[in-house]
Ligand code: HEM
């Protein structure tokens with residue numbers, strides 16, 4: 001849905017940048033964790049690894065909640081119209097990228113949640129050390145947990161690839177097309193058309 005506004009709401013901008021920061025941080029944390037949990041890691045590294053996994057899971061589940069909130073606000077409020085100079089292919093690509101991001105923002109944490117819920121190891125998730133986040137009501141299965149882990153990794157890397165395309169598009173709008181697409185997603189920036 002396209003909204004009547006010419007810019008994103010403060011809520012949409014805040015959620016965009018908060019989720020972007022958390023996602024990039026959690027992606028980096030996920031990669032870093034792998035080394036600390038490897039069979040070759042020292043006991044001290046493993047201990048640190050377990051702490052980072054708890055932080056990774058807490059941040060990831062928070063991203064899931066924020067992304068669902070963002071999806072709901074987007075479905076209700078819509079987005080400002082794309083600039084008139086964009087071709088139909090560019091519009092299609094922009095929309096496809098945005099919807100693919102929503103799928104990734106939900107599927108990456110969801111596959112992580114399935115992975116830990118089905119894991120025969122049965123480690124609990126303590127949300128930022130405050131309370132135990134429930135596991136999904138699914139059967140414990142090494143195969144399910146392993147498949148979810150594979151999907152988690154593949155979708156997270158697909159997200160990283162999509163981010164490169166997304167940032168390149170934002171820079172093209174800013175420096176080649178010289179429109180206000182980037183400005184309307186930035187807080188406290190005067191827009192070109194303003
Ligand atoms: C939403 C943001 C998230 C991102 C971007 C993310 C990303 C990643 C990445 C890149 C890895 C390393 C994969 C590899 O190279 O093997 C990883 C591992 C892992 N993630 Fe996440 N993750 C997220 C959320 C979650 C959530 C919500 C959970 C669980 C509740 C979770 C549980 C795990 C676990 C247990 C591992 C290590 C084990 C494995 O992959 O087999 N993640 N994550």
Ligand code: HEM
Pocket residue numbers: 012016019020021023024074079082094097098099101102105163166167170171181182183184185
């Ligand atoms: C993992 C990080 C990111 C994700 C998941 C993401 C996701 C999205 C999504 C889903 C939209 C569509 C608008 C909405 O529904 O709120 C959007 C818009 C936008 N993003 Fe990102 N984004 C990320 C990082 C970035 C970065 C680093 C930049 C800057 C270079 C950027 C610039 C923009 C701009 C300019 C728009 C507005 C596009 C328009 O008006 O059509 N994003 N982003």
